[in-house]
Amino acid sequence: MVLLHSLIAFASVAGVAHSQNVTSTVDPQDIDSLTKQHWCLTQTESCLIICDQVTGVTGETPNSNECDDDTLKYSCVCSNGQSPNASEYTETIPFFLCTEQNTQCVNDCTQNNSSCQDKCRSSNPCGAQNPRPPNKTATTAASTTSTLPPFTGEASDEGGAIKPMIDLKPVYGLSIVLGGFFAGFAFFL
Secondary structure: OHHHHHHHHHHHHHHHHHHHHOOOOOOHHHOOHHHHHHHHHHHHHHHHHHHHHHHOOOOOOOOEEEEOOOOOOEEEEOOOOOOOOHHHOOOOHHHHHHHHHHHHHHHHOOOOOHHHHHHHHHOOOOOOOOOOOOOOOOOOOOOOOOOOOOOOOOOOOOOOOOOOOOOOHHHHHHHHHHHHHHHHHHHHO
């Protein structure tokens, strides 16, 4: 009986550990080298931007910002020692692998099977699903010392005509200039 409980505990722990390590079923060797190079370049550029957001300081160099374009192994450790979860962002290796996995899934669907294609993408969403809100800053309004009434719009002309949406004076001026041009041209013919 103790052996059974031990096996169940081991199986559940192993299952949880395995589910946390599986991120993609895409084999990096199946992706062409130019695409992998582009993905790595984008990953390292994204690391700079993500670290700016994480640390709140723009322009600091991350402690680690590397990507191997053969294996697609990457490292992004910000200057404050934090390693952001790259799967929460677009333009990162986890995002690209997830997108590629979805593309392969769609390609495996039979032609014109939109429900299969939709299921591929909806069951495996890529990028941030619950993005964190931006930092909130407290603002205070300046106290007013003026006793003037607030501005409520343009002054109205009692009994005046309603102003047209388009002022036609430039149109009339242009037509006069063009008419003169054509009259002069006709005169010389």
